[in-house]
Amino acid sequence: SQQGEEDPQALSIQEGENATMNCSYKTSINNLQWYRQNSGRGLVHLILIRSNEREKHSGRLRVTLDTSKKSSSLLITASRAADTASYFCATAPREAGTALIFGKGTTLSVSS
C-alpha cells in the first residue's frame, strides 16, 4: 500500500480561496516533500520539511508536519487559476535511504 496518502483526492475551489491538502504516512521518515504536477508535465518540487521541523513557509505555501500523527498538510493561500494541478506528498523513509515514496495525489481545480 502507499506510504503517503493524500486527502482529499480532488478539490475544487474559487480563486482567492485557500486550499488545504493532507498527507498521511506509515513509517518513520527523514523528510517529507510536496510536489506539483501540471497535466502532461514532470513534477515540480515545492517544499521539503525535515522530521525535526514542524512548519515551513514558502510564498503562499505553508506546510506543517506532525510526526506523532504521521501526517502533513499543505496550505495554499489566496489560490489562483494557475495553481490548478495535482499535488503529491513524498516521504523519504528512514529505512529506504533516499528512495522517495509518493502518494496518489490531490487534484486541485481553481476556477476564476
Added chain:
Amino acid sequence: NAGVMQNPRHLVRRRGQEARLRCSPMKGHSHVYWYRQLPEEGLKFMVYLQKENIIDESGMPKERFSAEFPKEGPSILRIQQVVRGDSAAYFCASSPGRDQPQHFGDGTRLSIL
C-alpha cells in the same frame, strides 16, 4: 540552465521490442532516479544511480528492466521485450546529493501496441 532533460517525450513500441529512455540530469547533479507513473497514480520509485553505480534498485522489476548511468553521457533506462503492461510515463529526477530535493524531467510516455 537546462533542467532535467528526458528523451524521447513519446515512444511507441510493439510488443517484444526494446525501449530505451534517456535522461540527462541537471548540471552539477550526480544522483539520478527513475520513477514510473500509471494513469491516475502517484510515482513509483524504480532505481537510484550515481555515476557508474546502481545505489538502490529495489523498485525495478527483476526481469527485462535495466538502468545505467555511465561516466559520460545520459542515464539510460532499458526495457527489453516490452509488454502492454509497460505502458506508462517514466520520469527521471536528479539531485546534487542524498536527501536533497529532486528535480524532475517532463517524462517519457511509453505506449506499447
